[in-house]
Amino acid sequence: MSDARYWASAAALDGILDRLAAERTLIGPVRRGGDVCFRPVARAADLCRDYVNALEPPKRWFLPTPERLARYRLPGGAPVDGGDALRETVFFGIRSCDVAGLAQLDRFFSGETIGRPDVADGPYLARRKRTTILSVVCQDPAETCMCVCCKGGPALDAGFDWQLTELSTGWLVEVGSAKGRELAGRFVSSLAPTDERMLAEQAGRVAGVVETFHRHSSRRVQSMAAGRMVSQGRLPEAFWAELGERCVECGGCAFVCPTCSCFNVVDAPEAGAGVLSPAGGPEPAVPGGPTSPNVEGTYDRLRLRDNCQLAGFVRQYGGSYPRATCGERCRTRFFHKLSWQFVARVGTLGCTGCGRCAQVCLGGIGIDVVSQRMTDALVGAPAAAAAAKGA
Amino acid sequence: MSTALASVGSAVNTTACPFCGSGCTLILADAEAFPVLSDPVTRGALCLRGWSAGELLDSPLRVLSARIRTRGSSLATVPAETALEHASARLAAIRSKHGPASIGILASARLTLEELHLLADLAHAIGTPHLDALQRLGSTPGGGPSLGLDVIARAARILVVGTDLSVRHPQAHRRVLEALGRGVPVRFVGSNGGPLAALATEWIRCLPGGEVEAAAQAARADDLILWSSELALHGQAGPALRKLGGARSWRLPDFVGQLGLHEAGIHPRAGGFAAYEMLQRAATGEVKALLVFADDPFEFFPALAARAFAGAEFVLVTDAVATRAAEAADVVLPGSLLAEKAGTLLAADGRRRTLEPARGARAGMSEGEVARRLAASLGGAAGPAPRASDLPLGPDGPAPDVPTADYPLVVALDGATLWGSHALVGATVTARREAWGLRTDSPDGWVTVNPTDAKALGVRHGWTVRVESDSGGLTLAVRADPHAAPGTAAIPMHCWERAGTALGALEVDPCLRIPVFRPRAVRLGRQ
């Protein structure tokens, strides 16, 4: 439960955001044509207010592609770390599904989920440390939204520095962290106390969103049935083989998923500094990279977003593929997102219901469709057979 | 590259995906590509090539400086102006000594319409009739109107002919799957189906080269027919244009700028050589100079390209990424990526889309700029090229083989491997890893057959086999894939020249004057 709540008028909130934009970097939703993205803005007035979410996930600010992990010169230079210049940043307008995703990524990259703080990921944590999260509760979800199924929203109990709910007048501000308390202290003159009516309005609005979802949305993350089926390996090969026919290995699902974080690492020569390897010769580790030792130049160890459903991701040294079919790789993804084993390790379901995978999938097999198929398989529904030829 | 949290250039910059004919729109968030949600083509989804497009911006394989080769030595970096002057001088000398028709220009479908017009102007300025693009791949007026993806959403029935849409046109593939989900009957006609053949309402199996005939017989008046250049690849361009050319038939473009090739008249004029012919004539020394823009003839025809480059007196390659062609050239000039260009692209439905640069050109130069400068120095007051009339269609190409008792399988190229040797894909990390993955595993190539055929032949997935036609044979690794129809075999496109030469399949189709791989009757045996 958030520890303190305030009320701010719309003007007061804008004033706070303007101050933050002046002192730090303020990143919030901006509109370009029909699309919404999170970008730095100079003032609150530049922010778009009428949006649901961006297709780009906020995790890309903390796990950029490419990200330089280290750099070295040949000959003879010792490697140095990536050394990014980071600035204090405030994120405004981020949604609960993404806040829940970041909370999972925080636990993952800090090493908490594997009980190993000694292997915490410095680059990710350094960026997170320098951000303040001012989330905004969704009141008008999109057709693909499913946060209600996954404890991913519309409002959360934790994970944010401030959680903002727009009321009929002004905003309810819920403080959720020490950083949030500090911020509230700083802007105390712009914040007013709350009263019962405001809290009730907030609760009512959130309940209304949940009810609307239950009543009008056809999409669900069927986590209970899906959990049972994947956790125990109860889905037959044919189930995954059919999914494998639909997956075109575009990579999109993991690239947009708020809880996905797998990455590739390559040592890349600088832009334009690569050379083509001889025709018929060995394939370099990175296009343009050397295939013999000690080739001079500056090399960047980069990490790039990756996806466990791609064949190249699972390729082993020497050319074997433990998950040789696309269907088996789909099984990996949904195991990670829905299994009890992962809930046990990570603490929550691997999905926050943001709905992006349903949007980006060229094969139409977002987590709603797949978990529904798992449910059909669990209950032995004849619909499962019909689904084999359709969506 | 910028990896700071609040980075310069993080404005919302959209650009066109530089790869296939789907023509998606990307947002470049720093160097990361994301799909645009609001664009009716993209609708928030991309294929792996599109998702990897951001990796091109700072690829180690970018060409960022000009280079000149002095006779017998390696390429040395020089200022772009020096390289341009040098190229102009060489071309002027060759034209003066051997005539304008000794110079050939190879364009590509990676360029904007304006750049293609500038290449047509360059050909006019030089006075040469030899102007074409390997990436024309049989794209030509005819074969139905340019429809939009909406037509798939409205179709009552769909017939997909001989193309694996999941790789060739992912946005079309997506809509076809959506149609299936609505209960629309979708039938696939072909020999090597890919996933759609498995998911379709019906898979009408046929031999490679037999798709047009099978489709013509199966098609109903209310079918929306979707096809692509694979039919031309098998030598069936003529029949396809005639029989699949109705109003409800759509030949999907292969590359993002391919429709622009028509519009700008990028095809040989009277007396001019087509792209493949240009390479052949350069190899014999008849064409003395080749100007290659944003393409790599070594991709599919490494031996011919090597002979062509050696036979020509002067080769200029302009490209944004390093290619074998650039390595073998006399002068290399830097081109730019689509993300760095301003201009017009023709969308798959024929509408014009305006492109604005999402990034400044890293090398400060583009293919169009090079063309403009060369035209100015070589053509003086020649002015813009007159609009060329369409390339006339020649007679039908050679017919495909049918199986015989001695040669019971029919082999053709696997069109789904188009991207497995593409220079732009090769300059990314992620898309390359996937598209080139099988090549890494089987560097000597492979042949795909149905598992039943493999078993009957006594071979297993991964074994080495000899593939033989009545002309000759070659050795390949065998892959067993249920997506391959029994009685058929498929070879990846990067083996086009090698397998085509060994099996006697590599020919020129006079209909469109493009190289093809004529489906051949073969036998397979354990090596």
Add this chain to the structure above:
Amino acid sequence: MAVATQPVHGASDLYVPRPVRILDVREEIVPDPAAGTRRTVTLTLERGDLDYLPGQFLQVTAFGGGEVPISISSPGGMPGALYLTIRDNGVVSGMLVAAKAGDVVGVRGPFGNHFDLDAHRGRDLFFVGGGCGLAPLRGLYWEALLRRSDFGRIVLLHGSRCPGEMLYGWQWPDYERQGVEILLSADRADDCWAKEEHPPRCVGLITKLFDQAHIVPERASAFLCGPPIMIENGGRELVERIGLAPERVLGTLERHMKCGVGKCGHCVVVDRYVCIDGPVFSYEELAALGRIEPAW
């Protein structure tokens, strides 16, 4: 050599390789394209203050190429140096096998869990190494030899595709003098090899050696390393047919890795990270993994 600068703004050096000099290179397997054998060398690296236990691995960088995980194949206490046996399996490992004494490679780690030799005191130890899988076991059996009286029989079973691919054969006489029993198998071999009597051998899969090894299950512990199918079949034989207690059978999983620290996701098998929860796994763990992902 330039000195590495301090990390700025909290970016960690978890991902920055440390330069380490190669002291020596020993050729273990000569490449033979006809037989399909690939070049394999043992690099002696200067050890510095690197502390490790048997079973652990390093992320090794061939500068300019990239990084690959390599198991450490020397015992923990060995002063001043450590051994890595590397097979030419791709571009990065290819660069490493072409390295010379005096060259510098990068190192991160050690990572992974380890074999707990203490838990097997007083028992007969069976080391089952298939192909290059003998390399990670080397540090373990070497360590056991350094405490010879703590254990009963020490038996090495080494199987390869062909005799040309066998590892560390030059050490066998010395080991046998120290009371180690050695059994060899080759998937295929000529009569010449097959007829040699010493060490005892057979032509066929490594599991064929189990009967020759005269294993007394109540006293036995087994450590398996090699291709997954060998670990799966071998483990099952040892437990189900020969009767070893499942907790006395340990295997290792090998995986493509990009980080070694449980972040990149490449080494995940079901819900286990080979770099964090492994590479050493018990037979039970492996069997549980196999129920969800049969082809691990």
